[in-house]
Amino acid sequence: MFMKKNLLLYLFTMMALLLGLFSCSGNDENSSTEEGVKTITLSLNKEIIDLDERETLTFKVMTNLDEDVTSKSTLYANDEIISTKGNFSPKKVGFYEIKAKYGDFTSNIINVEVKGTVLEKIFISSNVTTLDLNEEEAFTFSVKTDLDVEATSLSAFYINGEKIEGNTFKPVKEGEYEAYAIYKNRTSEKITLFVKKTIIENSITIVSNLENISVDSEEGLIFNVKTDLDFDVTSSSIVYVNGQAIEGNTYSPTEEGEYSIYATYGDYTSETITVTAERKIIENTIVISAENSSIDINSEKGFVFTVKTDxxxxxxxESVILVNGIEITGNTYKPTVEGDYAVYARYKNYTSEVITVKAKKDIVDSKILVSASPSNVDINSEEVFTFSVKTDLDVDITSLSTIYVNGSEITENTYKPSVEGDYEVYAKYEEYTSEVITVTAEKKIVENSIAISASPTNVDINSEEAFTFSVKTDLDVDITSLSTIYVNGSEITGNTYKPTVKGSYEVYAKYEGYRSESITVIAEEKIIENSITISASPSNVDINSEEVFTFSVKTDLDVDITSLSTIYVNGSEIGENTYKPTVEGNYEVYAKYEDYTSSTITVAAQDSSIKNIMLSAVNTSVKIGTDHEFEFTIQSDKNEDITSLSTIYINGSEITGNTYKPTEEGSYEVYAKYENFTSNTITVSAQLATFIKNALIEDFTGTWCGWCPRISYAIEQVKSRSNKVISVAIHRYQSSNPSSRGYDPFTYNTRDYPNAPSSYPTGRLDRGRTWSSPQPSYLNQVLELTGDRNNLGLAILDTSLSGNQISFKVKVGIGKAKDPYNNNFKDYRKFGLVVYLMEDDLIYDQVNYTGYYGGGSVISNFEHDDVLRSSLTHMQGDDISANQRTEGSVYTRSFNVQVPSNIKDRSKLKVVAFIVGSSTGYANSVLNAQSVKIGENRDFQISN
Incomplete structure (x- = not known):
C-alpha cells in the first residue's frame, strides 16, 4: 500500500513539472522584446520594510524607451523568483538583493533590508473588568505582544468599534462594552467590560398616589419605591400593607380605617406611611328634613333641621342650611314672624330640594299645665310653694291664671301651708283647666342637734371587720341615709369604713346645717397568729468579698418583726440582723420573738480565691493557608473562665487577645498569666495545608442534542465512584425559536469561554483536556484529576438568600505556593477566580440517540442538573494578583448579587468556584474547584 501511494505521488509531481515547462515555454514565445529596447531599470517603493507593519514591496520596471513593462517582468530576490505581479511581501527578516528580468534584459540590483520581530499576535488587558458609574474610576488598557513586549503607547484602542483617545475609557452608561487594540496591523481579541450603576446608598422610600381613598370607589392605591439615589426600584421591591406582602404595587382597601404601608428591597426597609380608607357616603343627592313642620313663634321652640345623603x-x-335664601348658623332656626319659610341645604357640590315649614302665633293648643317649686316644704320653716302655669305651647300664663289649693282659690301664685299633709293644686285659664298636682307639707325632724355612733368601736385591720356608723336627730329620727359622714376630716361614701392603718380615727356627721360632735374609734393590728419565720439574703456569700448575710423575721400574718427579734448564728446571739462570716462553711440560723422561736435555716460561706490557673487550646494543630487560627481558654481552679482577664504568651512573646494565626510551620510553646499566677505550658503546631483535589467537568450540552445524554450518564457514574468530582452543564441552542427542535431554554452565551467547542456533546476536564468518547468508558480520565495532596484549596462560606439577594464568600487558600510541576503560583502569568451560579432540577424534554435512560428517542421531563445560569466573574477568571498567591496566604472575595431573572426555583441554586491558572500565559488549567448549595457552607477540604 505504501509503494502505491509513493508511485501516485511521483506521477503527480512529474505531471506538474511538465505543465510548468510547457507554461514557461509559452512565456518565452511572448517575451520577444520590442525593437529598440536596450536596457531596463528597476525601482522600488521602499528599501527598508518592517515585518511587524506587514508592509509590501512594490516594484516598477521601465525600459530605456520609457515604457512600463512591470506586468511583463519577473522579480528576483537573492536570485529566486519572488513575484510576477508587481509586489512582494517578505516573510523573514534579513537583506535581499532585488532585481527584475524582462525578456533577455536584467535590471539594476537594489538592496532591501527587512526588519521586525516576526510579530504574530497582540493581547489586550484592562485594569478592571467591571466598573461602577458612581465612582471616579476608569478602564485603563495595556497591550503586550506574544513576545511579551509592552506596546500600549504605540497601540490604538477601540470601544464597541469606535476609536478612543489614549488607553483610558470612562463610560457614561451601564451595559457591556467590547474593547480591542490594534498595533502594527495586528488586532487583539476582544475583551468584554461590564459597567453597572449603584442605585442605592443607605435607604429606600415608599410613596402612595393617594393619602385618602374611598373603599367604595373604583380607584386603587398605587405605590412607588425609590432609593436614596432617586432610582425607581418598585418592580424589584416587596410592598407590605398592615404587615402582609401584596402582589405588585397596587392595592384596593375593602374596609374603612388606617393602613400602614412599607416596602423592602433586598436588605433595605422603608419607613412606614399611612393611608386612610373611608366609606362612600353619597351617591347622587342630599335630602333636608325638619323635626317640626310647624311651630308657634311665641314658644321657645325653633325649627331643627337634619341633612342626610341618599x-x-x-x-x-358638614352642611350649610339656607332659610329663605339666607345661610343660618347651625341646624336650628327660631322664626319671629308668622309665615311660610323655604329651606334647603348645600353639601360640597350637592344641593337638596326645597322644603317648606310654617311659623304661626298661638299660646295654647289644647291644654295648660301647673307646676310647683318646691314640691315639699317644712311647715316649721319660712318656705312657701311657688306655682307656675304654662300652655302646651310653652307660653307662661301664670299671671293670667287662677290657682286652686285643695279646691280653694288663692289670690297669688304662692302658698304657705300650716298643717302637715298632701295638698292638691290645679289652675284655670279661660276655658282650660290643668290637671291636678300634689305637693307635700312636712314637719321638722330635728330640733337643735344630731349625733353619730359607731359599731363596733374597735376593729383589727388584718380582719374583715369594718366600722358601721348611725346618725340620729335630737328628735330621735334616724337620718343616716340623709347625712354625710367624715373620717379624719375626709368624706366617706355610705356609712361603713374599713381602716388599713392602725390608730385612732375621729368621726363626725353633717345633715343640712347640722354637724354632730366627733367620736373616736380605734383600729388595731394583730401581728402574729401561731409562728415566726426567718429568711436570709443572700443565702451564699464569698468570705473574700464585702458581702454579708442580711436576715429578716416575719410573723405568720406577714408582719416584719426583724427589729423586735433576737437572731442566733450557730447558737450564738448576734447584735444586729447582718452577719459577715470569716470561715468557709455552713451556718445554722434561727430567731426568737417573745415566746416564739423560728425554724432553723442554713446559709453557706464560700472561699472564691484562686489557687492556680489552667491553659487549654480549642485546637492544638492549625493548617497555614486556611484562615484557621489557634484559640486558647484559661480557667481558674474555681472553674471560672478568666480568659479575657489573662495575658497569653507564645514562644515567650505576649499576644493580643486569645487567638493566634501562625504564619510559619513548626511547634509553638504557649502559657498564660493572670495576676500572680502562671499557667501550665502547652505545645501547639502549625503545618502548611494540603487540600483535597476536586476534578471539574464542564459539559457542553443541549436539550436538542441526541448524543448528550451519554455525558450526563457518564457524570452520574463517575460521581458514584468519587465525591471529588464537580460538574457544570453549559447549554447552547441551535435555534432561538422555541418551536424549533434545536431550541434549548437553558442556553448560556459562551463567547467569553476560552476556545469554546463547536461540537456537542463535549466534556472539558479541568479545562486542560477533552473527555474522550464514549465518556462512560473513560471515567478514569476524570478520576486521575482528583487527589489528596494539592497545595491549593477553596472554601465557600456564609451563603444566604435574602429576598432577591444572594450573598456568599469565596476563599482561596494556598499551602505551599507551587503546582505539581514545581512552578511557583506567584510566577503564573494567569491566575484567576471563576465563580458560576447554577440551578438543579430543571425539567425539560431531552432528545436521545443513546441507549441510556431507557433508550427512548425523547426522554420526557428529563431532570437537568448543574445547569449554568450566570457567571459571576469573567469565564476566563478574574485575576488574583501575585502578592495574594504566596505561601500560606488566603485570598477572600465577597459576592452580593441579585437573583438572575432566568432562575426557576431559588431553593435549587448552588455555587461553583474554581481557580484557573497557567505559567504559559493561557488560562487552560483548573488548579482546584469547590461547590456548595445556597444556604449551606463548604469549608476548606484539608487532607493532612
Missing amino acids: LGVNITS
Whole structure:
C-alpha cells in the first residue's frame, strides 16, 4: 500500500513539472522584446520594510524607451523568483538583493533590508473588568505582544468599534462594552467590560398616589419605591400593607380605617406611611328634613333641621342650611314672624330640594299645665310653694291664671301651708283647666342637734371587720341615709369604713346645717397568729468579698418583726440582723420573738480565691493557608473562665487577645498569666495545608442534542465512584425559536469561554483536556484529576438568600505556593477566580440517540442538573494578583448579587468556584474547584 501511494505521488509531481515547462515555454514565445529596447531599470517603493507593519514591496520596471513593462517582468530576490505581479511581501527578516528580468534584459540590483520581530499576535488587558458609574474610576488598557513586549503607547484602542483617545475609557452608561487594540496591523481579541450603576446608598422610600381613598370607589392605591439615589426600584421591591406582602404595587382597601404601608428591597426597609380608607357616603343627592313642620313663634321652640345623603349618612354638621335664601348658623332656626319659610341645604357640590315649614302665633293648643317649686316644704320653716302655669305651647300664663289649693282659690301664685299633709293644686285659664298636682307639707325632724355612733368601736385591720356608723336627730329620727359622714376630716361614701392603718380615727356627721360632735374609734393590728419565720439574703456569700448575710423575721400574718427579734448564728446571739462570716462553711440560723422561736435555716460561706490557673487550646494543630487560627481558654481552679482577664504568651512573646494565626510551620510553646499566677505550658503546631483535589467537568450540552445524554450518564457514574468530582452543564441552542427542535431554554452565551467547542456533546476536564468518547468508558480520565495532596484549596462560606439577594464568600487558600510541576503560583502569568451560579432540577424534554435512560428517542421531563445560569466573574477568571498567591496566604472575595431573572426555583441554586491558572500565559488549567448549595457552607477540604 505504501509503494502505491509513493508511485501516485511521483506521477503527480512529474505531471506538474511538465505543465510548468510547457507554461514557461509559452512565456518565452511572448517575451520577444520590442525593437529598440536596450536596457531596463528597476525601482522600488521602499528599501527598508518592517515585518511587524506587514508592509509590501512594490516594484516598477521601465525600459530605456520609457515604457512600463512591470506586468511583463519577473522579480528576483537573492536570485529566486519572488513575484510576477508587481509586489512582494517578505516573510523573514534579513537583506535581499532585488532585481527584475524582462525578456533577455536584467535590471539594476537594489538592496532591501527587512526588519521586525516576526510579530504574530497582540493581547489586550484592562485594569478592571467591571466598573461602577458612581465612582471616579476608569478602564485603563495595556497591550503586550506574544513576545511579551509592552506596546500600549504605540497601540490604538477601540470601544464597541469606535476609536478612543489614549488607553483610558470612562463610560457614561451601564451595559457591556467590547474593547480591542490594534498595533502594527495586528488586532487583539476582544475583551468584554461590564459597567453597572449603584442605585442605592443607605435607604429606600415608599410613596402612595393617594393619602385618602374611598373603599367604595373604583380607584386603587398605587405605590412607588425609590432609593436614596432617586432610582425607581418598585418592580424589584416587596410592598407590605398592615404587615402582609401584596402582589405588585397596587392595592384596593375593602374596609374603612388606617393602613400602614412599607416596602423592602433586598436588605433595605422603608419607613412606614399611612393611608386612610373611608366609606362612600353619597351617591347622587342630599335630602333636608325638619323635626317640626310647624311651630308657634311665641314658644321657645325653633325649627331643627337634619341633612342626610341618599345613602342614609347624616351630614348635618358638614352642611350649610339656607332659610329663605339666607345661610343660618347651625341646624336650628327660631322664626319671629308668622309665615311660610323655604329651606334647603348645600353639601360640597350637592344641593337638596326645597322644603317648606310654617311659623304661626298661638299660646295654647289644647291644654295648660301647673307646676310647683318646691314640691315639699317644712311647715316649721319660712318656705312657701311657688306655682307656675304654662300652655302646651310653652307660653307662661301664670299671671293670667287662677290657682286652686285643695279646691280653694288663692289670690297669688304662692302658698304657705300650716298643717302637715298632701295638698292638691290645679289652675284655670279661660276655658282650660290643668290637671291636678300634689305637693307635700312636712314637719321638722330635728330640733337643735344630731349625733353619730359607731359599731363596733374597735376593729383589727388584718380582719374583715369594718366600722358601721348611725346618725340620729335630737328628735330621735334616724337620718343616716340623709347625712354625710367624715373620717379624719375626709368624706366617706355610705356609712361603713374599713381602716388599713392602725390608730385612732375621729368621726363626725353633717345633715343640712347640722354637724354632730366627733367620736373616736380605734383600729388595731394583730401581728402574729401561731409562728415566726426567718429568711436570709443572700443565702451564699464569698468570705473574700464585702458581702454579708442580711436576715429578716416575719410573723405568720406577714408582719416584719426583724427589729423586735433576737437572731442566733450557730447558737450564738448576734447584735444586729447582718452577719459577715470569716470561715468557709455552713451556718445554722434561727430567731426568737417573745415566746416564739423560728425554724432553723442554713446559709453557706464560700472561699472564691484562686489557687492556680489552667491553659487549654480549642485546637492544638492549625493548617497555614486556611484562615484557621489557634484559640486558647484559661480557667481558674474555681472553674471560672478568666480568659479575657489573662495575658497569653507564645514562644515567650505576649499576644493580643486569645487567638493566634501562625504564619510559619513548626511547634509553638504557649502559657498564660493572670495576676500572680502562671499557667501550665502547652505545645501547639502549625503545618502548611494540603487540600483535597476536586476534578471539574464542564459539559457542553443541549436539550436538542441526541448524543448528550451519554455525558450526563457518564457524570452520574463517575460521581458514584468519587465525591471529588464537580460538574457544570453549559447549554447552547441551535435555534432561538422555541418551536424549533434545536431550541434549548437553558442556553448560556459562551463567547467569553476560552476556545469554546463547536461540537456537542463535549466534556472539558479541568479545562486542560477533552473527555474522550464514549465518556462512560473513560471515567478514569476524570478520576486521575482528583487527589489528596494539592497545595491549593477553596472554601465557600456564609451563603444566604435574602429576598432577591444572594450573598456568599469565596476563599482561596494556598499551602505551599507551587503546582505539581514545581512552578511557583506567584510566577503564573494567569491566575484567576471563576465563580458560576447554577440551578438543579430543571425539567425539560431531552432528545436521545443513546441507549441510556431507557433508550427512548425523547426522554420526557428529563431532570437537568448543574445547569449554568450566570457567571459571576469573567469565564476566563478574574485575576488574583501575585502578592495574594504566596505561601500560606488566603485570598477572600465577597459576592452580593441579585437573583438572575432566568432562575426557576431559588431553593435549587448552588455555587461553583474554581481557580484557573497557567505559567504559559493561557488560562487552560483548573488548579482546584469547590461547590456548595445556597444556604449551606463548604469549608476548606484539608487532607493532612
